[in-house]
């Protein structure tokens with residue numbers, strides 16, 4: 001017998017999972033074939049990441065990714081998700097002004113089919129988050145290591161290491177949630193800070209290299225399949241885990257990732273800062 005159509009994941013379900021302590025398994029996706037596999041494998045949240053600049057387009061940064069690229073890949077993915085919640089990254093400078101942020105979000109949601117947009121930044125983005133949120137655009141705020149700032153930072157480094165920086169990030173998180181962010185994403189922060197921000201937050205907190213004590217994990221698809229072009233990303237980040245070691249089957253690898261996020265087996269200490 002065919003099982004009933006799965007109920008699409010919504011923000012309320014992600015909040016329920018956070019409250020119930022059920023970990024949220026997230027993964028990037030860029031095309032229809034993987035959308036079908038990820039959805040079937042139980043991935044809760046699918047991200048159209050601007051990491052496509054590296055793993056799809058083969059560049060060294062996310063800088064050249066355009067709103068049109070995000071819309072194109074969202075359109076490849078969205079129709080094939082029966083259950084997973086679709087988030088689209090707003091690419092570099094596409095939310096530099098309120099008007100641009102609204103236009104990029106409109107395209108991601110109306111043309112691409114995204115259910116939420118993600119933007120990088122702290123308290124300086126609160127007015128943009130509020131502008132979008134009050135117009136019905138759900139926003140995920142991405143804190144910690146922000147790859148769109150690579151040209152200012154010079155290198156991809158763990159963020160929030162000292163107490164002052166940690167306190168600042170904690171305040172950023174509060175201000176963004178108060179401005180209307182429905183989700184937070186923390187990239188490359190010490191596990192202790194990931195835990196603090198998660199404890200203080202009212203919304204789900206997804207981590208990548210943010211330790212174990214967050215509400216969910218996200219990784220880049222190509223990293224878990226061990227096919228990332230490391231020539232583009234440089235060295236392998238600490239949080240990356242290869243899920244292709246158990247066999248040769250891609251769906252089984254994605255299922256193993258989902259299962260390890262759910263059970264808490266991923267991330268292990270060696271994936272954390």
Ligand SMILES: Nc1nc(=O)c2c([nH]1)NC[C@@H]1CN(c3ccc(C(=O)N[C@@H](CCC(=O)O)C(=O)O)cc3)CN21
Pocket residue numbers: 050051054055062145147156157158188209219220222223228233234235236237238239
């Ligand atoms: N394939 C891929 N995987 C990703 O996770 C990813 C992308 N591409 N592209 C966009 C951003 C860039 N990301 C990166 C890139 C490099 C590091 C990195 O080298 N991290 C060091 C930090 C070392 C430290 O400061 O101690 C690490 O060892 O993890 C982290 C995140 C995450 N995103």
Ligand SMILES: CC(C)C(=O)C(=O)O
Pocket residue numbers: 028047048049050051052089185187208218219220
């Ligand atoms: C690594 C995740 C969080 C991301 O922003 C991306 O894939 O672009």
Ligand SMILES: [Mg+2]
Pocket residue numbers: 049050051089147
């Ligand atoms: Mg991104």
